[in-house]
Amino acid sequence: MDSAFDQKIISFVGSNEGLWKVSKIETREGEALPTVKTIDIHKKNIETDLNEGWVLKAFISNLRYTNREEKTELDKNSKPLGQPEYDRAAFIPLKKSDEWWSLTQDERRKIFEEDSKHIQVSSKYLAYVSRQLHHSRDLGQPFDFLTWFEYSSAHEEQFEELCYTLRKAEEWKYVIRDIDFRMYK
Amino acid sequence: MDSAFDQKIISFVGSNEGLWKVSKIETREGEALPTVKTIDIHKKNIETDLNEGWVLKAFISNLRYTNREEKTELDKNSKPLGQPEYDRAAFIPLKKSDEWWSLTQDERRKIFEEDSKHIQVSSKYLAYVSRQLHHSRDLGQPFDFLTWFEYSSAHEEQFEELCYTLRKAEEWKYVIRDIDFRMYK
Numbered sequence: 203m204d205s206a207f208d209q210k211i212i213s214f215v216g217s218n219e220g221l222w223k224v225s226k227i228e229t230r231e232g233e234a235l236p237t238v239k240t241i242d243i244h245k246k247n248i249e250t251d252l253n254e255g256w257v258l259k260a261f262i263s264n265l266r267y268t269n270r271e272e273k274t275e276l277d278k279n280s281k282p283l284g285q286p287e288y289d290r291a292a293f294i295p296l297k298k299s300d301e302w303w304s305l306t307q308d309e310r311r312k313i314f315e316e317d318s319k320h321i322q323v324s325s326k327y328l329a330y331v332s333r334q335l336h337h338s339r340d341l342g343q344p345f346d347f348l349t350w351f352e353y354s355s356a357h358e359e360q361f362e363e364l365c366y367t368l369r370k371a372e373e374w375k376y377v378i379r380d381i382d383f384r385m386y387k
Numbered sequence: 388m389d390s391a392f393d394q395k396i397i398s399f400v401g402s403n404e405g406l407w408k409v410s411k412i413e414t415r416e417g418e419a420l421p422t423v424k425t426i427d428i429h430k431k432n433i434e435t436d437l438n439e440g441w442v443l444k445a446f447i448s449n450l451r452y453t454n455r456e457e458k459t460e461l462d463k464n465s466k467p468l469g470q471p472e473y474d475r476a477a478f479i480p481l482k483k484s485d486e487w488w489s490l491t492q493d494e495r496r497k498i499f500e501e502d503s504k505h506i507q508v509s510s511k512y513l514a515y516v517s518r519q520l521h522h523s524r525d526l527g528q529p530f531d532f533l534t535w536f537e538y539s540s541a542h543e544e545q546f547e548e549l550c551y552t553l554r555k556a557e558e559w560k561y562v563i564r565d566i567d568f569r570m571y572k
Binding site for chain 2: 208264
């Protein structure tokens with residue numbers, strides 16, 4: 203497209219050789235992805251013809267639901283990806299239903315936070331879980347969101363608890379594809 | 388990238404031959420674009436090497452600020468682009484400041500609607516102005532939004548009034564690039 207575009211795009215490459223080794227793949231909702239041994243993030247638009255594996259693309263965007271008070275709270279504990287002591291990662295691509303996307307902003311916000319407490323729940327874990335949300339739907343990709351988490355093996359149990367809590371909330375009734383990849387470095 | 392992506396992208400092509408003939412170009416904020424004689428919308432990702440003119444790209448996305456009550460009101464009068472009797476068009480690419488994008492959802496919504504009444508003002512004009520918002524920022528493009536309007540020559544004055552009202556509102560203090568192209572068919 204052009205170089206500004208190519209640098210805005212983030213490519214998630216599932217293949218057989220890379221930094222993050224896949225330890226578990228669980229297809230929780232919808233169609234599976236081909237099994238891969240490694241997953242890596244490349245901060246550019248990768249045009250690969252993979253014989254096996256896959257490339258999923260997304261971009262980082264502005265906040266869509268968070269209010270100022272919540273952002274202040276989140277920012278207190280948030281750490282960027284790439285903390286050297288975080289030796290575990292999770293890649294969870296998600297797709298929500300057409301019903302979700304036909305809701306208006308106030309309706310989505312209510313389900314996301316007032317009903318499901320997505321921000322409130324997550325903020326308790328940010329001291330030891332780094333995360334980054336990537337938007338994929340507006341690129342015509344198979345998932346709406348590519349979510350990536352990093353944490354230390356010492357906090358695996360807490361990360362499971364976070365996933366469990368978010369998945370049983372009202373918001374998850376709108377999730378129609380959910381694949382959970384766990385990795386180690 | 389891939390065919391799903393190519394079909395999600397909408398390309399705005401400024402050149403010297405096309406359906407919509409440019410009658411006026413006014414650079415209101417920021418850097419101008421090269422002068423062109425026509426502007427057309429192509430519902431795909433056009434990879435052209437233009438000798439002159441330009442191609443700007445964007446996508447249509449979900450609603451970002453509108454609540455249910457407002458959407459119900461907007462939908463009452465909204466008509467899609469392409470009404471045969473609408474012989475005038477406006478293409479207004481816009482870029483907002485970094486300050487705008489660092490605001491949280493509640494802060495942007497307050498400026499957009501509670502302070503500037505963007506939706507409330509616009510809804511009065513939808514009976515005779517068709518419009519489509521296209522998002523461009525997440526593609527690393529030079530503008531954040533590519534806005535397109537169509538109306539009949541009988542309502543040119545009302546369209547000027549709409550533009551005037553939106554531009555003098557609080558929201559416009561965050562607009563750092565604003566080029567106003569007017570066209571006829």
